[in-house]
Amino acid sequence: MPSVSTYGIILAYIVITSVITFTCFGVDKWKAANHKWRIKEATLIGLCLIGGSPGGLTGMYLFRHKTRKPLFCIGIPLILIIQVVCAVILYTSL
Secondary structure (H helix, E strand, O other), rough: OOHHHHHHHHHHHHHHHHHHHHHHHHHHHHHHHHOOOOOOHHHHHHHHHHHHHHHHHHHHHOOOOOOOOOOOOOOHHHHHHHHHHHHHHHHHHH
C-alpha cells in the first residue's frame, strides 16, 4: 500500500490542477464577455483530463461558462466520474 505521503502528493496534484483549471474557466469567461482572445476548448478539456475536472466542473457552473455545449456539460462530469471510479479501483486494489 502506498504511503501517506504518496496520497498527499496525489491530493496536492489534484488540488493544484483543479485550481488552475478553475482559473482558466474564469479567465475564458471574462475574455468572452470582453471580446478578447480566448482559451481553446481543447485546452480546457485537456486540463480536465489531466486531473482538473473538479475545478473545471466547479468553474463551468460557477461562471456559467460552456454550460450549453454538450462536450462540456456531459463531457466534464463524465471525465470526473471516470477519474473517481479509477481512483477507487486503484485504492481498493492496493
